[in-house]
Amino acid sequence: SAVISQKPSRDICQRGTSLTIQCQVDSQVTMMFWYRQQPGQSLTLIATANQGSEATYESGFVIDKFPISRPNLTFSTLTVSNMSPEDSSIYLCSVEPLRVTSGGVDTQYFGPGTRLTVL
Amino acid sequence: GEDVEQSLFLSVREGDSSVINCTYTDSSSTYLYWYKQEPGAGLQLLTYIFSNMDMKQDQRLTVLLNKKDKHLSLRIADTQTGDSAIYFCAERRNDYKLSFGAGTTVTVRA
Numbered sequence: 001s002a003v004i005s006q007k008p009s010r011d012i013c014q015r016g017t018s019l020t021i022q023c024q025v026d027s028q029v030t031m032m033f034w035y036r037q038q039p040g041q042s043l044t045l046i047a048t049a050n051q052g053s054e055a056t057y058e059s060g061f062v063i064d065k066f067p068i069s070r071p072n073l074t075f076s077t078l079t080v081s082n083m084s085p086e087d088s089s090i091y092l093c094s095v096e097p098l099r100v101t102s103g104g105v106d107t108q109y110f111g112p113g114t115r116l117t118v119l
Numbered sequence: 120g121e122d123v124e125q126s127l128f129l130s131v132r133e134g135d136s137s138v139i140n141c142t143y144t145d146s147s148s149t150y151l152y153w154y155k156q157e158p159g160a161g162l163q164l165l166t167y168i169f170s171n172m173d174m175k176q177d178q179r180l181t182v183l184l185n186k187k188d189k190h191l192s193l194r195i196a197d198t199q200t201g202d203s204a205i206y207f208c209a210e211r212r213n214d215y216k217l218s219f220g221a222g223t224t225v226t227v228r229a
Binding site: 033041043048092094107108110111112115 | 160
Protein backbone atom coordinates (compact mmCIF):
# COMPACT_ATOMS: atom_id res chain seq x y z
CA SER A 1 0.00 0.00 0.00
CA ALA A 2 0.99 3.68 0.07
CA VAL A 3 0.50 6.54 2.52
CA ILE A 4 -0.78 9.64 0.79
CA SER A 5 -1.14 13.13 2.18
CA GLN A 6 -2.86 16.12 0.63
CA LYS A 7 -2.61 19.82 1.41
CA PRO A 8 -4.72 21.73 2.15
CA SER A 9 -7.35 19.47 3.66
CA ARG A 10 -9.99 22.10 3.03
CA ASP A 11 -10.26 25.66 1.81
CA ILE A 12 -12.82 28.35 1.12
CA CYS A 13 -11.95 30.49 -1.88
CA GLN A 14 -13.34 33.46 -3.72
CA ARG A 15 -14.65 33.28 -7.26
CA GLY A 16 -11.98 34.02 -9.86
CA THR A 17 -9.01 32.94 -7.74
CA SER A 18 -6.86 29.80 -8.08
CA LEU A 19 -5.93 27.10 -5.60
CA THR A 20 -3.06 24.62 -5.81
CA ILE A 21 -3.50 21.26 -4.12
CA GLN A 22 -0.48 19.16 -3.22
CA CYS A 23 -0.26 15.38 -3.11
CA GLN A 24 2.68 13.64 -1.43
CA VAL A 25 3.29 9.88 -1.34
CA ASP A 26 5.61 8.05 1.03
CA SER A 27 7.10 5.87 -1.72
CA GLN A 28 7.80 6.07 -5.41
CA VAL A 29 4.78 5.18 -7.50
CA THR A 30 4.28 4.69 -11.20
CA MET A 31 0.86 6.22 -11.61
CA MET A 32 -0.75 9.25 -9.97
CA PHE A 33 -4.27 10.43 -10.67
CA TRP A 34 -6.53 13.34 -9.78
CA TYR A 35 -10.26 12.88 -9.23
CA ARG A 36 -13.14 15.19 -8.48
CA GLN A 37 -16.07 14.24 -6.29
CA GLN A 38 -18.89 16.74 -6.51
CA PRO A 39 -21.37 16.90 -3.61
CA GLY A 40 -23.33 13.68 -3.36
CA GLN A 41 -21.72 12.29 -6.52
CA SER A 42 -19.30 9.58 -7.47
CA LEU A 43 -15.70 10.09 -8.47
CA THR A 44 -14.76 11.48 -11.85
CA LEU A 45 -11.23 11.16 -13.16
CA ILE A 46 -9.75 14.54 -14.10
CA ALA A 47 -6.34 13.44 -15.37
CA THR A 48 -3.38 11.12 -15.07
CA ALA A 49 -0.30 12.94 -13.79
CA ASN A 50 2.71 11.82 -15.80
CA GLN A 51 6.18 12.20 -14.36
CA GLY A 52 8.29 14.51 -16.46
CA SER A 53 5.66 15.18 -19.11
CA GLU A 54 2.27 16.79 -19.58
CA ALA A 55 -0.71 15.26 -17.82
CA THR A 56 -3.28 13.24 -19.76
CA TYR A 57 -6.73 14.79 -19.36
CA GLU A 58 -10.09 13.09 -19.53
CA SER A 59 -12.90 14.33 -21.71
CA GLY A 60 -14.37 17.51 -20.29
CA PHE A 61 -11.23 18.61 -18.45
CA VAL A 62 -8.59 20.93 -19.90
CA ILE A 63 -5.09 21.95 -18.92
CA ASP A 64 -5.90 25.66 -18.74
CA LYS A 65 -8.49 25.03 -16.04
CA PHE A 66 -6.69 22.21 -14.19
CA PRO A 67 -2.92 22.48 -14.70
CA ILE A 68 -1.06 19.57 -13.15
CA SER A 69 2.58 19.11 -12.29
CA ARG A 70 4.47 15.95 -11.41
CA PRO A 71 8.14 16.75 -10.93
CA ASN A 72 9.08 13.36 -9.44
CA LEU A 73 7.70 9.94 -8.51
CA THR A 74 6.34 10.97 -5.10
CA PHE A 75 4.73 14.39 -5.62
CA SER A 76 2.09 16.07 -7.75
CA THR A 77 0.05 19.26 -7.71
CA LEU A 78 -3.34 20.12 -9.15
CA THR A 79 -4.35 23.75 -9.63
CA VAL A 80 -7.98 24.73 -9.93
CA SER A 81 -7.86 27.97 -11.91
CA ASN A 82 -10.29 30.87 -12.17
CA MET A 83 -12.66 29.18 -9.78
CA SER A 84 -16.44 29.39 -9.81
CA PRO A 85 -18.97 27.94 -7.35
CA GLU A 86 -19.37 24.94 -9.71
CA ASP A 87 -15.81 23.94 -8.79
CA SER A 88 -16.86 23.30 -5.20
CA SER A 89 -15.95 19.65 -4.74
CA ILE A 90 -13.67 17.23 -3.02
CA TYR A 91 -10.47 16.76 -4.99
CA LEU A 92 -8.74 13.43 -4.46
CA CYS A 93 -5.29 12.27 -5.38
CA SER A 94 -4.74 8.57 -5.95
CA VAL A 95 -1.68 6.47 -6.68
CA GLU A 96 -0.95 3.06 -8.06
CA PRO A 97 2.24 1.54 -6.69
CA LEU A 98 4.39 -0.63 -8.89
CA ARG A 99 3.44 -4.25 -8.32
CA VAL A 100 6.65 -6.03 -7.34
CA THR A 101 5.36 -9.57 -6.94
CA SER A 102 3.34 -11.69 -9.33
CA GLY A 103 0.86 -12.50 -6.57
CA GLY A 104 0.03 -8.91 -5.79
CA VAL A 105 -2.85 -6.80 -6.98
CA ASP A 106 -3.00 -3.74 -9.17
CA THR A 107 -4.99 -1.12 -7.33
CA GLN A 108 -5.23 2.53 -6.50
CA TYR A 109 -4.91 4.08 -3.07
CA PHE A 110 -6.52 7.40 -2.29
CA GLY A 111 -5.47 10.41 -0.32
CA PRO A 112 -7.80 11.99 2.27
CA GLY A 113 -9.04 14.58 -0.21
CA THR A 114 -9.19 18.38 -0.33
CA ARG A 115 -12.60 19.85 0.34
CA LEU A 116 -12.96 23.04 -1.71
CA THR A 117 -15.76 25.57 -1.35
CA VAL A 118 -15.94 28.46 -3.81
CA LEU A 119 -18.03 31.46 -2.85
CA GLY B 120 -25.60 6.26 -18.38
CA GLU B 121 -23.12 5.04 -15.78
CA ASP B 122 -20.81 2.17 -16.69
CA VAL B 123 -21.05 0.92 -13.10
CA GLU B 124 -24.42 0.95 -11.34
CA GLN B 125 -25.31 0.58 -7.69
CA SER B 126 -28.38 1.09 -5.59
CA LEU B 127 -28.11 4.37 -3.72
CA PHE B 128 -29.25 3.52 -0.19
CA LEU B 129 -29.31 0.59 2.21
CA SER B 130 -30.59 0.56 5.77
CA VAL B 131 -29.70 -2.39 7.98
CA ARG B 132 -30.12 -3.31 11.60
CA GLU B 133 -27.02 -3.71 13.73
CA GLY B 134 -25.95 -7.36 13.80
CA ASP B 135 -27.67 -8.26 10.53
CA SER B 136 -25.91 -8.86 7.23
CA SER B 137 -25.66 -6.14 4.59
CA VAL B 138 -25.59 -6.92 0.90
CA ILE B 139 -24.58 -4.24 -1.60
CA ASN B 140 -25.02 -4.98 -5.29
CA CYS B 141 -23.25 -3.61 -8.32
CA THR B 142 -23.42 -4.17 -12.06
CA TYR B 143 -20.70 -3.26 -14.53
CA THR B 144 -20.43 -3.27 -18.29
CA ASP B 145 -16.82 -3.89 -19.28
CA SER B 146 -16.40 -7.66 -19.69
CA SER B 147 -12.63 -7.23 -20.01
CA SER B 148 -12.27 -5.69 -16.53
CA THR B 149 -9.36 -7.35 -14.76
CA TYR B 150 -10.17 -6.38 -11.20
CA LEU B 151 -13.22 -5.19 -9.36
CA TYR B 152 -12.96 -3.26 -6.12
CA TRP B 153 -14.99 -2.14 -3.16
CA TYR B 154 -14.02 1.14 -1.52
CA LYS B 155 -15.44 2.62 1.68
CA GLN B 156 -15.81 6.35 2.31
CA GLU B 157 -16.65 7.55 5.79
CA PRO B 158 -17.98 11.09 6.32
CA GLY B 159 -15.35 13.71 5.61
CA ALA B 160 -12.73 11.13 4.63
CA GLY B 161 -11.08 9.83 1.49
CA LEU B 162 -11.62 6.40 -0.02
CA GLN B 163 -10.36 3.30 1.75
CA LEU B 164 -9.80 0.14 -0.26
CA LEU B 165 -11.91 -2.53 1.43
CA THR B 166 -11.39 -5.50 -0.78
CA TYR B 167 -10.99 -6.57 -4.39
CA ILE B 168 -11.59 -9.58 -6.56
CA PHE B 169 -9.75 -10.70 -9.63
CA SER B 170 -11.96 -11.29 -12.64
CA ASN B 171 -11.23 -15.03 -12.82
CA MET B 172 -12.55 -15.59 -9.28
CA ASP B 173 -16.13 -16.28 -8.21
CA MET B 174 -15.82 -15.51 -4.54
CA LYS B 175 -13.47 -13.97 -2.06
CA GLN B 176 -13.83 -13.95 1.72
CA ASP B 177 -11.97 -11.64 4.04
CA GLN B 178 -13.11 -11.77 7.67
CA ARG B 179 -16.63 -10.23 7.73
CA LEU B 180 -16.53 -9.39 4.04
CA THR B 181 -17.61 -11.71 1.23
CA VAL B 182 -17.36 -10.67 -2.41
CA LEU B 183 -19.30 -12.59 -5.05
CA LEU B 184 -18.66 -12.13 -8.75
CA ASN B 185 -20.96 -13.36 -11.51
CA LYS B 186 -18.97 -12.60 -14.62
CA LYS B 187 -21.65 -13.85 -17.00
CA ASP B 188 -24.17 -11.33 -15.62
CA LYS B 189 -21.47 -8.73 -14.82
CA HIS B 190 -22.77 -8.61 -11.27
CA LEU B 191 -20.72 -7.98 -8.16
CA SER B 192 -21.89 -8.02 -4.56
CA LEU B 193 -20.39 -7.23 -1.18
CA ARG B 194 -21.77 -8.92 1.92
CA ILE B 195 -20.89 -7.56 5.34
CA ALA B 196 -21.64 -10.02 8.12
CA ASP B 197 -22.65 -8.85 11.61
CA THR B 198 -22.95 -5.21 10.50
CA GLN B 199 -21.76 -2.70 13.08
CA THR B 200 -22.36 1.04 13.51
CA GLY B 201 -18.82 1.63 12.28
CA ASP B 202 -19.85 0.14 8.94
CA SER B 203 -22.06 3.16 8.25
CA ALA B 204 -20.46 4.77 5.19
CA ILE B 205 -20.70 5.11 1.45
CA TYR B 206 -19.51 2.02 -0.45
CA PHE B 207 -18.23 2.40 -3.99
CA CYS B 208 -17.93 -0.39 -6.50
CA ALA B 209 -15.21 0.16 -9.13
CA GLU B 210 -13.99 -1.72 -12.17
CA ARG B 211 -10.50 -1.60 -13.59
CA ARG B 212 -10.54 -1.18 -17.32
CA ASN B 213 -7.86 -2.35 -19.71
CA ASP B 214 -6.43 1.16 -19.82
CA TYR B 215 -5.74 0.85 -16.02
CA LYS B 216 -8.30 3.50 -15.22
CA LEU B 217 -11.00 2.93 -12.63
CA SER B 218 -14.66 3.49 -13.32
CA PHE B 219 -16.76 4.08 -10.18
CA GLY B 220 -20.38 3.54 -9.37
CA ALA B 221 -22.44 6.28 -7.74
CA GLY B 222 -21.95 4.79 -4.27
CA THR B 223 -24.34 3.06 -1.85
CA THR B 224 -24.99 4.86 1.43
CA VAL B 225 -25.27 2.25 4.18
CA THR B 226 -27.00 3.29 7.38
CA VAL B 227 -26.79 0.98 10.37
CA ARG B 228 -29.62 1.37 12.88
CA ALA B 229 -29.63 0.08 16.44
